[in-house]
Amino acid sequence: MNLARYCLTNAAPDPGKTALEVVGPGGAILETWTYQRLTDTVLSIASGLKETDLRPGDRILLRVGHSSDFPLLFFGAIAGGFVPIPTSAQLTATEADAVLTDSRAGLIIHDGATTLPEKVACPLFGPGEIVSLKQNTPGGFASSGPNDPAFLIYTSGTSGTPKGVLHAHRAASARRPMYQGWYGMSARDRLLHAGAFNWTYTLGVGLMDPWANGATSIVYDGPRDPDVWAGVIDAIRATLFAAVPSLYRRILKYGTINETSFPSLRHGLTAGEALPATLYEDWTSRTGRELYEALGMSEISTYLSSGPDVPVKAGSPGKPQTGRKVAILAEDGPGDEDMAREGEAGLLAIHRDEPGLMLGYWNRPDETSAAFRGPWFLTGDRAREDADGYYWYEGRADDLMNAFGYRVAPEEVERVLATHPQVQEVAVTAVGAREGVSLITAFVVPQDADTFDVDALAEMAGSRLAEYKRPKVYHVVESLPRTASGKVMRQALAKN
Known part of the structure; x- marks a missing residue:
């Protein structure tokens, strides 16, 4: 099970169908990638990386901005059996150095514009090497096991030191409960994601899931002024739109929005921060379209959501997706599996058997162990469950x-x-x-x-x-x- 193979071949897409569109101001198409071209380029990059001194499982630090090179390199590294480390282009040299030092990456790939770590003690591939990687003869996907490391994402730790979240190749197929439990997605969809490529929200919702369903992923590369989004959604005929709640608020505030806006859009998707009930009601009343929320985290992706089959309760992120093992543990329970009483706030937890759960925190076995209470992984969030099975977010259990x-x-x-x-x-x-x-x-x-x-x-x-x-x-x-x-x-x- 190679994660890249799963995403690019699961739906057996038409090779000539558009897999990725990069669009600019007004929805102007800047790049178009068919499934055939996308897969060939990913496998070309994989072949090129295999010709280096890297060994299977070695980490590759990506210091690449918001361009199609980011997903090509990310999936190319995974296709070759390596472990990419996606990082925000906003990181300073000091922050990038901390990630490089902790991950012990064997290669840095950069676009020539993104800040590099202060102390580089491994090979550097720049713009010229990126071009060369894409010109290699395509090979095959590495024979990776479901529990082999696939990618490493850094997130804030409770101690204030960023820590690596290591995911396995099974992480992509484990996202299946989201396909209908949140998106209601099919191969006909055109999903526009407002986030940058490096964000796990974009990598998963904006790329992995549309491709695994044979749909078209659309990523915007242009000015981020709030009044541009309505025109972009309309121009590119997006059927699904994914963003954080604060962007939906800005679209309503700065755009002329009504029920005739973006006629192709079926509904919106939102995650990353809590969706206020008032914002949900404002969006649905003005646009006439649903807005489905999901709750998740870097360690597992989303696991609670509303969707076409789970009616929204304004203010709640929804119910556990089908097949997810979610629980609310008593905060002061003496036993590892003591559950909170109905309606009582407790610690939101995921069972360790959940296939989407991370392999662990990179080189932090003690922190990995401490994140579990018996068989349950503690998310750090507090929540309560109502009589209808809907979960209600009650804030963080820590200071994050x-x-x-x-x-x-x-x-x-x-x-x-x-x-x-x-x-x-x-x-x-x-x-x-x-x-x-x-x-x-x-x-x-x-x-x-x-x-x-x-x-x-x-x-x-x-x-x-x-x-x-x-x-x-x-x-x-x-x-x-x-x-x-x-x-x-x-x-x-x-x-x-």
């Missing part, structure tokens, strides 16, 4: 923040801000700005309040943190609230 779909550890941001000479102490947390929108906020105890320069601190943060990790708001405070044991009370700061 959600920044427009990216989970960010406050400790990682705090470590950077604390190095500024004007900062005595600092705490970071997400603070609600309005319903459904939270902003990363820094509470700073300065060395000298009279001379403290918040702009200088923000500038330093901008040079060392990816844009989505940077605080959007800074507050100067005299002290930080702490528990009797000295731990900063971030939740208390968020309420002030």
Whole structure:
């Protein structure tokens, strides 16, 4: 079971059918890739990588921006039996260096425009090598087992240190419950995803699943102004549209939207952050189309959702997808398998037998073990189940923040801000700005309040943190609230 083979051949698509369209402003088609051309190019890249000194299972760090080269290299590496590491183009050199050091990647492939790690101790393939890889004679898919490593994605850890989530080749076929449980997808669909290629939300929902169903994936490459999306959805005749809730809100705010807008669209899909009931109601009333939410995480993809066969309850992400083993564990239960009572909030958990669950955290066996309670993997989320079987999200059980779909550890941001000479102490947390929108906020105890320069601190943060990790708001405070044991009370700061 090779993940790339599954995605590109599962539906036995017509070789001449369009698999991928990259579109620009106004929906203008920039690139068109048929299934035949896509598969041949992926296998050409696989052949080229096999000619290097890499061994099966070696990691390849991808420092490539928002272009078709990203999925080609990602799936090409997997097709060859290697383990790609997709990374955000927004990462700074310091952040990329941390991923490179931890993963011990044997090769970096970059596009010449994306920031490279500070300390490169492995071969580099640049734009010229990417062109050469695509010109190799296509070979075959590597004979990978379902539990062999397929790709490694880095996410924020509760300690503030990014950690690798290692997925197996079985991760793609394990997404089957989403096909009808969330999308209602068929080979006739044209799915437009608003995210960047490197995001796991885009790799899975925008590429893996459409291709595994013989559908057409469409990715937008152009200005990200909120008023462009309605025109793009309409121009490209998208039947499905996937984005985070905040983008749906901006489309409604900045676009002229009504029931005649984007006539080809059947319904919208949303994940990455909670969908407020008011936003759902606003979208459905103005467009006349459903908006189906799903809840998931990097370690497993989505497992709760509403969909064509699961009517929406506004404010709930839905029910467990068919076949998913999901439970809500008692927060203070003495036993590993003690369940929360009906209607009672508890720890949202996934059974270790779920085939979509990660292999583990890269080189972190203790953290992998600690993520389980008996046979259950703890997601870090809290939830409750109602009498109809719908789950209701009750927030995080830890301090991880959600920044427009990216989970960010406050400790990682705090470590950077604390190095500024004007900062005595600092705490970071997400603070609600309005319903459904939270902003990363820094509470700073300065060395000298009279001379403290918040702009200088923000500038330093901008040079060392990816844009989505940077605080959007800074507050100067005299002290930080702490528990009797000295731990900063971030939740208390968020309420002030």
